[in-house]
Amino acid sequence: MKKFLSLFAAGLLLTGTLFAEAFADRPTTVDKLPEAAQKFIKTHFASSELLYAKVDDDLFGNDYKVVFADGVSIEFAGDGEWKEVETKRGEVPAAIVPKMIRDQVASQFPAARIESIDRDRRGYDVGLSNGLELKFDRQYNLVEIDD
Known part of the structure; x- marks a missing residue:
């Protein structure tokens, strides 16, 4: 029984390693x-x-x-x-950021620049140079500010 468990454990380890490598x-x-x-x-x-x-x-x-x-x-x-x-300390090219988001950031946070933008099926996350993270829905409505 010990031999079986040892072989089984070795097989799992090998399979996991191969799977991770793949x-x-x-x-x-x-x-x-x-x-x-x-x-x-x-x-x-x-x-x-x-x-x-x-x-x-x-x-x-x-x-x-x-x-x-x-x-x-x-x-x-x-x-x-x-x-x-x-970006590390730069600014995301304006052409990448939807205009409605750019306009809201410019009007509400004029001294900040957009350093990161992330999009998924729920909307956009925008990181600003002042440390704030803004969340926008798919219609570009600001739904959350996280500091």
Whole structure:
């Protein structure tokens, strides 16, 4: 019985290791990203120096992450649509941020700049340089301010 349990435990460990290896992050190049991601990078970050790009394989598909030397990082969904843009101390390009969100930030927080934006099916999360995080629904209504 002890032998069986030892073999069973070893089998689980091996399976877990192989499974984790199969779904690990791996390096890639920008030209291997989905077309939409390549176009997004060329449009908004053409002059930025690429540090690395990686693909995150998981059970439900791939996600991609691109990091530039200036600290900007972009996450893309499997279809190449952007999910998150984050800067270290810079500003997210205005063309990425929906106009209604830009206008609200400019009117309510004129001294702040948008340092990150994250979008999902519920709406947008916007990080400001003053430390505030704003949450917007899909209709661009400000629904929460978190400090």
